[in-house]
Amino acid sequence: MSEVFEKFQKYLQRVRQYGQIQTLLYWDMKTGMPKEGFEGHSEALTFFSTEQFKLETAPELKGYLEELNKKEELDLLDADWQFIVRRMKRDLERNERMPEAFVAELVQAQAESGKAWEEAKGASDFSIFAPHLEKMIDLTKKKCGYTHPGVEVYDALLDQYEEGMDSQTIDRIFGELKEALLPLLKKILAARQPDDRKFSAFCSADDQSKLQKFLLSYIGFDWSRGAAGESEHPFTLNFSSKDVRVTNHYYENSPLFAIFSAIHEGGHAIFEQNVNPKLDGTAAGSCRYMGIHESQSRFYENVLGRSLAFWEPIYGDVQKLLPAFSDITLEEFYREINHVKNSFIRTEADEVTYCFHVMLRYEMEKAIFRDGVKVEELPAMWNEKMQEYLQITPANDAEGILQDMHWSDGSFGYFPSYLLGSIYDGMFLEQIEKELGPVDGILRSGRIMEITGWLGEKIHRYGSSRLPKEVIAQVCGREVTAQPLVDYFTKKYTDVYGL
Numbered sequence: 340m341s342e343v344f345e346k347f348q349k350y351l352q353r354v355r356q357y358g359q360i361q362t363l364l365y366w367d368m369k370t371g372m373p374k375e376g377f378e379g380h381s382e383a384l385t386f387f388s389t390e391q392f393k394l395e396t397a398p399e400l401k402g403y404l405e406e407l408n409k410k411e412e413l414d415l416l417d418a419d420w421q422f423i424v425r426r427m428k429r430d431l432e433r434n435e436r437m438p439e440a441f442v443a444e445l446v447q448a449q450a451e452s453g454k455a456w457e458e459a460k461g462a463s464d465f466s467i468f469a470p471h472l473e474k475m476i477d478l479t480k481k482k483c484g485y486t487h488p489g490v491e492v493y494d495a496l497l498d499q500y501e502e503g504m505d506s507q508t509i510d511r512i513f514g515e516l517k518e519a520l521l522p523l524l525k526k527i528l529a530a531r532q533p534d535d536r537k538f539s540a541f542c543s544a545d546d547q548s549k550l551q552k553f554l555l556s557y558i559g560f561d562w563s564r565g566a567a568g569e570s571e572h573p574f575t576l577n578f579s580s581k582d583v584r585v586t587n588h589y590y591e592n593s594p595l596f597a598i599f600s601a602i603h604e605g606g607h608a609i610f611e612q613n614v615n616p617k618l619d620g621t622a623a624g625s626c627r628y629m630g631i632h633e634s635q636s637r638f639y640e641n642v643l644g645r646s647l648a649f650w651e652p653i654y655g656d657v658q659k660l661l662p663a664f665s666d667i668t669l670e671e672f673y674r675e676i677n678h679v680k681n682s683f684i685r686t687e688a689d690e691v692t693y694c695f696h697v698m699l700r701y702e703m704e705k706a707i708f709r710d711g712v713k714v715e716e717l718p719a720m721w722n723e724k725m726q727e728y729l730q731i732t733p734a735n736d737a738e739g740i741l742q743d744m745h746w747s748d749g750s751f752g753y754f755p756s757y758l759l760g761s762i763y764d765g766m767f768l769e770q771i772e773k774e775l776g777p778v779d780g781i782l783r784s785g786r787i788m789e790i791t792g793w794l795g796e797k798i799h800r801y802g803s804s805r806l807p808k809e810v811i812a813q814v815c816g817r818e819v820t821a822q823p824l825v826d827y828f829t830k831k832y833t834d835v836y837g838l
């Protein structure tokens with residue numbers, strides 16, 4: 340190990356401490372903090388994140404990275420560390436190109452825009468949010484000019500969340516999916532729909548929490564390196580691969596919500612627990628690609644968790660833990676968890692119509708950044724697209740264009756990652772079946788850990804050290820395509836709805 344590498348390691352360790360304390364503050368803020376604690380926690384978070392930013396852009400670090408990126412130093416490092424030092428150098432250069440005054444303006448505008456969005460959503464009035472949205476669009480364009488000079492803005496945005504992904508590829512795969520899915524959805528909606536009345540039966544939060552514990556253990560969440568809490572919205576948070584936490588929210592008359600949130604967050608968490616601990620706290624640890632991350636949560640939630648075979652070995656346990664389910668048969672349960680219906684809210688949508696919720700947002704973001712569509716034209720555009728894809732029109736802005744917070748803080752380009760995740764899932768499913776045999780058979784015999792093991796070996800352990808397109812090429816041996824997802828949907832829903 341060279342001297343500069345040793346110093347660099349020590350420096351990284353210092354930076355990591357600031358990250359740890361922020362993660363802990365954030366966890367506490369969302370799960371245990373009393374309301375009046377908000378100010379103190381936010382101040383501390385701002386303090387530690389500013390300190391961390393200073394360390395991450397300090398001349399000392401820049402010096403180490405310059406040295407380590409020289410050929411003779413790089414040659415001494417293994418592939419992971421080569422990736423890490425190259426990545427850090429690039430990120431530091433990107434950050435440096437943003438003038439300090441611009442960063443301050445952006446942070447300020449995000450805070451104001453977030454507040455305006457909340458107010459607008461509460462009042463269901465887009466006009467309250469419109470000027471802030473306009474400003475966020477403007478600042479986002481400027482930001483991309485600094486971080487990705489010479490790259491088209493929307494491609495730069497996609498690259499932020501799913502590095503290496505571009506609109507040309509997404510146009511192709513979303514196009515494949517749309518063409519096949521629109522006629523399938525029509526057939527599904529015309530078929531007989533399940534009776535969902537039994538699914539609003541009372542289940543206590545305590546019982547639901549016990550079921551969550553059972554399900555997480557079942558799919559492979561390691562409790563010696565994980566914990567669970569309660570929050571307004573479910574999320575996953577990790578300190579390192581050795582401490583990964585999930586939250587859930589228990590609605591006492593809507594037990595399916597917590598069941599599938601548990602499995603979804605469990606998928607994110609198992610990913611983080613399985614990252615090679617050697618990468619902890621580095622630019623290659625903790626997966627930073629949203630599409631790949633979402634592919635894992637959605638694989639557990641949808642591909643596995645909404646199959647009949649997943650529940651066959653454990654449905655008796657579910658009924659024991661949730662007494663209200665004792666008069667719901669497994670067949671009824673299976674039909675309801677795959678109930679397809681046109682609805683307004685993305686986060687409540689089934690896995691089929693969900694695709695259209697994302698396509699709509701993707702097309703609108705392209706219209707904003709590529710075609711220069713004006714902010715005041717957006718609500719009408721939203722409603723037209725809802726009509727085109729799902730044949731429904733929101734009654735107001737709150738259940739239409741104001742429902743998601745993503746645009747309020749400038750997270751444009753994030754939405755496509757959700758659907759990319761599902762598209763990757765189709766490909767992973769196909770590959771697992773080639774290598775391990777039919778997934779239904781594995782699940783039915785209670786051997787789900789074989790699947791968790793496969794995902795860990797092929798995907799999780801690498802953390803961020805491979806770009807999404809590389810993951811797909813190396814795991815599946817082909818280019819990204821929506822065809823396997825189309826096949827999965829067609830086979831599954833033909834069966835569920837007897838088409």
Ligand SMILES: [Zn+2]
Nearest residue numbers: 603607633636
């Ligand atoms: Zn997720």
